[in-house]
Amino acid sequence: MRQSYKIAIVFLIVMGFFPLFSNSSWLAVGTTFLIYSVVAFSQDIILGRAGAFQMGHALFFGLGAYATAILNVHFGVPIIYTFIPAILIPLIMAIVLAGPIIHLKGDYLLVATIGFNIIFIQVIQNDIFGLTGGPNGIFGIDVVRIFGVEFMSQTAIYYMSFMLLTLTLLIMRNLDASKYGRAMFYINKDDIAAQSMGINVRYYKLYAFALGSAIAGAAGSMFAIQYSAVSPEAFNVVQSIMFFTIVLVGGSASLPGVLIGTFVMFVLPEIFREFATARYLVFGLAMILTMILRPRGIWPVKFGNIPNYLKKDTK
Amino acid sequence: MDIFLQQLINGLTVGSLYALVALGYTMVYGVMKLINFAHGDLVALSAFAGLTIYVEIFGEGTNSLFIVLSVFVITALIIAFVGVLLERLAYRPLRTAPRLSAVVSALGASLVIQNSIMLIWGPNMKIFPSNLFPSTIWNLNGVVFTFTQVMIMGISALLMVGLYIFINKTKMGTAIRATAIDQDAAKLMGINVNRVIMTIFIIGSALGAVAGLFIGINYRGITFDMGWTYGLNAFVAAIMGGIGNIPGAMLGGILLGLFNAMISGYISSEWAETFTFVLLVVILIFRPTGILGETIAEKV
Amino acid sequence: MKRRLLKLATSVVATSALVASLNAADVIKIGVQAPITGKYANEGQSIDNGVKLIVDQYNAKGGVLGKKIEVVSCDDEGVAQKAAICARKLVNAGVLAVIGSYTSGATEAAQTTYYRNGVLQTSDGTSDSLTKHKYWTFFRNSFPNSAEAEFTAKYFVNVKHYKKIAVLSDYSSYATGLADATAKAIKNLNGNVIYRGKIKSGTQNFTAVLTKIKSLNPDVIYFSGYYNDGGLLRAQQVQLGIKADFVGGDSNDNPDFMKLAGSSAKGTYLINVPTPDILPYDIAKKFLKDYKAKYGMMPASIWTLLNIDGLRAVLYGVEQTKSTDTKKISNFLHKLKGFPGITGPVNFRSDGERIGGGYMAYEVQGDNSYKIVYK
Numbered sequence: 001m002r003q004s005y006k007i008a009i010v011f012l013i014v015m016g017f018f019p020l021f022s023n024s025s026w027l028a029v030g031t032t033f034l035i036y037s038v039v040a041f042s043q044d045i046i047l048g049r050a051g052a053f054q055m056g057h058a059l060f061f062g063l064g065a066y067a068t069a070i071l072n073v074h075f076g077v078p079i080i081y082t083f084i085p086a087i088l089i090p091l092i093m094a095i096v097l098a099g100p101i102i103h104l105k106g107d108y109l110l111v112a113t114i115g116f117n118i119i120f121i122q123v124i125q126n127d128i129f130g131l132t133g134g135p136n137g138i139f140g141i142d143v144v145r146i147f148g149v150e151f152m153s154q155t156a157i158y159y160m161s162f163m164l165l166t167l168t169l170l171i172m173r174n175l176d177a178s179k180y181g182r183a184m185f186y187i188n189k190d191d192i193a194a195q196s197m198g199i200n201v202r203y204y205k206l207y208a209f210a211l212g213s214a215i216a217g218a219a220g221s222m223f224a225i226q227y228s229a230v231s232p233e234a235f236n237v238v239q240s241i242m243f244f245t246i247v248l249v250g251g252s253a254s255l256p257g258v259l260i261g262t263f264v265m266f267v268l269p270e271i272f273r274e275f276a277t278a279r280y281l282v283f284g285l286a287m288i289l290t291m292i293l294r295p296r297g298i299w300p301v302k303f304g305n306i307p308n309y310l311k312k313d314t315k
Numbered sequence: 316m317d318i319f320l321q322q323l324i325n326g327l328t329v330g331s332l333y334a335l336v337a338l339g340y341t342m343v344y345g346v347m348k349l350i351n352f353a354h355g356d357l358v359a360l361s362a363f364a365g366l367t368i369y370v371e372i373f374g375e376g377t378n379s380l381f382i383v384l385s386v387f388v389i390t391a392l393i394i395a396f397v398g399v400l401l402e403r404l405a406y407r408p409l410r411t412a413p414r415l416s417a418v419v420s421a422l423g424a425s426l427v428i429q430n431s432i433m434l435i436w437g438p439n440m441k442i443f444p445s446n447l448f449p450s451t452i453w454n455l456n457g458v459v460f461t462f463t464q465v466m467i468m469g470i471s472a473l474l475m476v477g478l479y480i481f482i483n484k485t486k487m488g489t490a491i492r493a494t495a496i497d498q499d500a501a502k503l504m505g506i507n508v509n510r511v512i513m514t515i516f517i518i519g520s521a522l523g524a525v526a527g528l529f530i531g532i533n534y535r536g537i538t539f540d541m542g543w544t545y546g547l548n549a550f551v552a553a554i555m556g557g558i559g560n561i562p563g564a565m566l567g568g569i570l571l572g573l574f575n576a577m578i579s580g581y582i583s584s585e586w587a588e589t590f591t592f593v594l595l596v597v598i599l600i601f602r603p604t605g606i607l608g609e610t611i612a613e614k615v
Numbered sequence: 616m617k618r619r620l621l622k623l624a625t626s627v628v629a630t631s632a633l634v635a636s637l638n639a640a641d642v643i644k645i646g647v648q649a650p651i652t653g654k655y656a657n658e659g660q661s662i663d664n665g666v667k668l669i670v671d672q673y674n675a676k677g678g679v680l681g682k683k684i685e686v687v688s689c690d691d692e693g694v695a696q697k698a699a700i701c702a703r704k705l706v707n708a709g710v711l712a713v714i715g716s717y718t719s720g721a722t723e724a725a726q727t728t729y730y731r732n733g734v735l736q737t738s739d740g741t742s743d744s745l746t747k748h749k750y751w752t753f754f755r756n757s758f759p760n761s762a763e764a765e766f767t768a769k770y771f772v773n774v775k776h777y778k779k780i781a782v783l784s785d786y787s788s789y790a791t792g793l794a795d796a797t798a799k800a801i802k803n804l805n806g807n808v809i810y811r812g813k814i815k816s817g818t819q820n821f822t823a824v825l826t827k828i829k830s831l832n833p834d835v836i837y838f839s840g841y842y843n844d845g846g847l848l849r850a851q852q853v854q855l856g857i858k859a860d861f862v863g864g865d866s867n868d869n870p871d872f873m874k875l876a877g878s879s880a881k882g883t884y885l886i887n888v889p890t891p892d893i894l895p896y897d898i899a900k901k902f903l904k905d906y907k908a909k910y911g912m913m914p915a916s917i918w919t920l921l922n923i924d925g926l927r928a929v930l931y932g933v934e935q936t937k938s939t940d941t942k943k944i945s946n947f948l949h950k951l952k953g954f955p956g957i958t959g960p961v962n963f964r965s966d967g968e969r970i971g972g973g974y975m976a977y978e979v980q981g982d983n984s985y986k987i988v989y990k
Contacts, residue, residue: 023707024707025703025704025707025708028703028704028707053415100596100600101596101599101600104599104603105603106414107344107348107350107558108554108599108603110350110418111550111551111554111595111599112595112596112599114547115551115592115593115595115596116592116596118547118588118589118592119588119589119592119593122585122586122588122589123589125786126585126586126786133788134786134787134788134791135695135720135786135787135788136695136719136720136723136724136787136788137695137696137724139695139723139724139726139727140726140727140748152731154707227696227699227700227703228699228727228728228731229695229696229698229699229724229727229728230696231694231695231696231699231720231724233694233695233696233697234696237547241422244419244422245419245422248415248416248418248419249419252415278430278434280426280429280430281426281427281430281431281434283423283426284422284423284424284425284426284427284428284429284430285423285427286423287419287420287422287423287426288404288405288420288423288424288427290419291409291412291416291417291419291420291423292405292408292409292420295409295412295413295416296413296416318826318827318829318830321826321829321855322823322826325820325822325823325826326823328820328822329820438652438653438656439656439657440654440843440871442871442874442875445877445878450878452854452856454856459854459855459856461854530819534819534820534847535847535850535875535877536819536843536846536847536871536875538654538817541817541819544817544818575823576822576823579823579824579827580823580824580826580827581827584812584813584814584815584823584824584827585812585813587815588815
């Protein structure tokens with residue numbers, strides 16, 4: 001069994017029992033951690049695995065959240081059914097938006113994705129079609145009801161998020177074992193070489209975008225349920241930068257790395273709320289230091305899926 | 316017509332500021348292939364530092380050419396120093412690291428500077444005194460421009476011409492251009508790459524400092540997080556013009572300022588940002604290296 | 616092993632529940648949800664300070680119902696998403712009532728959470744939509760936008776006889792709501808709104824929009840947004856040589872407006888409920904004196920005082936009902952009539968709306984003092 005599987009299982013067990021030992025405020029932090037971990041993993045598919053510099057991921061997270069909020073609040077669709085469009089809409093938008101720019105090199109792609117994120121924010125701020133609620137967003141999102149049973153306690157929402165993360169980890173595992181995962185790995189290593197080997201770089205990069213965005217959309221839906229409100233700032237470029245940073249600080253394409261990244265970027269600030277004003281300063285310093293001391297992230301991936309006899313040559 | 320000319324002046328003023336800031340991004344990118352995300356925050360820092368220097372050293376209410384000039388020079392020196400420090404501490408150790416590590420470090424530096432401003436000067440808006448520049452206003456057939464606006468456009472143009480000459484006519488300028496083309500080759504030719512990089516950080520930060528002071532003097536209210544807005548716009552300007560290309564950054568800045576003003580004035584201020592970024596994406600799709608950028612094949 | 620774990624878990628849960636219930640018996644917790652940092656920091660800090668001052672005064676007298684009052688503050692930065700997070704935090708902290716927030720948007724984002732958890736909330740938010748749900752937990756301590764809109768329209772059309780009116784807002788629900796209501800009220804009085812536009816808060820450069828307005832040649836520019844943009848708008852308006860009057864809605868009533876507008880502040884009109892210093896009530900004078908003594912400055916604006924009245928009404932409700940049952944207190948407050956407030960008598964309607972309200976128009980003088988020009 002690979003090391004990352006063991007870590008994943010231990011992690012899931014710990015998180016599964018966490019509610020037993022925690023009060024509802026920490027449970028809320030725990031829920032947010034789970035949701036953001038899902039987003040971080042989805043960002044990792046695009047950035048860490050396919051190597052596409054995506055700095056607008058909050059757009060897809062937000063699309064999912066707004067899909068749930070709009071369908072539920074304006075059209076009265078029960079939350080449970082809104083999951084499907086919350087996954088499909090980001091997926092389709094990812095293909096539509098990333099399609100024309102997927103060939104852009106590194107930093108140019110990064111800027112274009114920032115641009116998309118900013119356009120998205122302006123669209124929802126302008127209350128398009130009277131649906132998005134403008135700068136204040138949408139309030140009063142319903143609780144999840146299944147067969148008339150209300151799941152509104154923090155514990156219930158926690159376990160829904162937990163299920164979502166478990167599902168995401170399963171998808172990641174299958175991805176790693178599939179030809180898609182391998183193709184992304186090669187593209188990330190060297191896209192020109194991959195292209196000349198006959199890998200359709202464009203196709204696989206788009207695939208990563210679509211998959212990552214769909215997962216982010218599901219997390220967005222969960223986020224809308226957790227806060228029963230969505231608003232533009234939760235999905236702006238600053239958030240995108242956070243997701244981007246999580247992956248790189250933790251370690252791209254590394255399961256424990258992404259988890260540590262999420263913990264460091266989202267949970268630590270909660271714990272250090274007392275030092276409210278100074279904490280982001282420390283945070284910035286820590287980002288610089290981490291990169292200097294561990295340029296590949298806190299827990300970099302070990303190239304487990306390269307056969308040993310090939311390993312000698314890699315730097 | 317006068318309305319159109321007025322919008323032209325409005326656009327040129329903001330455009331000049333974007334251009335000044337964009338130069339900092341483009342020079343660093345040209346030489347180091349790094350998006351210096353902290354550059355916008357240096358601009359904000361400059362506004363705060365300048366305000367403090369003015370109030371603490373010269374006292375509020377005082378005003379003369381000497382004082383204003385001193386505020387600009389001292390602030391520019393301080394910000395240039397911070398810029399060099401930033402490069403030393405946050406970027407130099409990462410020069411050989413994967414490119415994204417440097418990007419994260421730049422983002423971290425941006426957080427550090429922004430929050431230092433907040434800790435030092437507080438989270439509330441600070442307000443520049445209104446008497447630093449004369450409040451002269453000219454009115455030509457209904458087209459209004461202020462002394463401050465003329466200074467912003469004039470000084471920016473002067474600085475840009477100066478920079479252009481520096482880059483193209485001096486030894487250091489040649490070294491900068493050589494380093495931008497190929498760092499390793501430049502090293503082999505005996506160019507001190509560290510000095511080149513230090514120089515571009517000094518120049519870029521000082522230009523940003525001038526922009527920051529102009530922002531404070533013209534718009535008066537400054538906030539610790541304002542660097543982000545200017546930084547982003549300037550950065551977009553740099554990309555539109557062709558990142559790494561100095562005249563491109565100037566052109567990009569001016570064009571972006573004008574484009575914004577015309578969109579807000581004639582189409583819709585509510586959608587101005589969307590237009591800007593749609594334009595950016597269109598430029599990237601059809602001319603990925605920007606308006607003035609050269610179309611060179613990426614090295615393999 | 617498993618059983619031991621379970622035992623451990625149950626004992627942990629049991630003790631924490633016990634500790635929580637002990638806590639609950641000891642103190643009454645009052646939440647403050649306000650923009651303590653961010654754009655509206657000086658309003659938020661003032662509200663937070665004001666609440667702490669009143670609570671200290673209560674505690675010095677032995678608290679309420681023999682229990683000490685404890686303040687739990689949460690900074691929503693005036694941002695809806697942060698407000699939603701604050702709401703969860705304060706609910707989880709077990710507060711009885713929440714004072715705030717300052718902006719309507721942040722208030723509305725938190726409203727549902729308080730309602731679902733039976734936590735009282737009193738806010739100065741003026742959006743009409745705040746009371747539309749008729750949540751039993753919500754009490755507005757200020758007066759709704761529609762009242763201000765009608766006053767403004769009357770002033771513009773019947774008093775100033777403006778022929779061409781330009782209306783500007785930012786994007787917030789409060790400012791767009793106020794601007795739309797005002798435009799509608801003006802039209803109802805057969806006034807002429809020639810322009811309705813929005814600016815993006817915090818962008819500093821409004822010259823493009825103002826130039827556009829200039830081309831329409833209005834008699835007055837009405838801005839319904841906040842002071843940090845209002846002051847700059849006014850300064851740039853004068854710079855561009857636009858002769859029109861400038862009238863600011865209630866949120867422009869802040870010292871920073873004058874600072875930003877500088878010499879252009881003179882001649883600006885502001886519309887708001889009475890400013891703190893002209894309130895005729897003794898409790899108002901006492902509050903201002905105590906506030907000044909404790910914090911060395913005056914409260915940022917009338918909004919602090921309105922929120923304080925909300926707090927005082929809630930505490931009065933606790934005392935009168937001799938209970939911390941929010942439902943009981945709410946029933947009591949809905950029938951509250953003529954409670955002596957700092958900002959005048961406090962009366963609530965059954966939907967949580969505060970009844971009353973007397974708007975005034977002020978003209979800013981050369982020394983930044985206000986002159987009442989219409990009421």
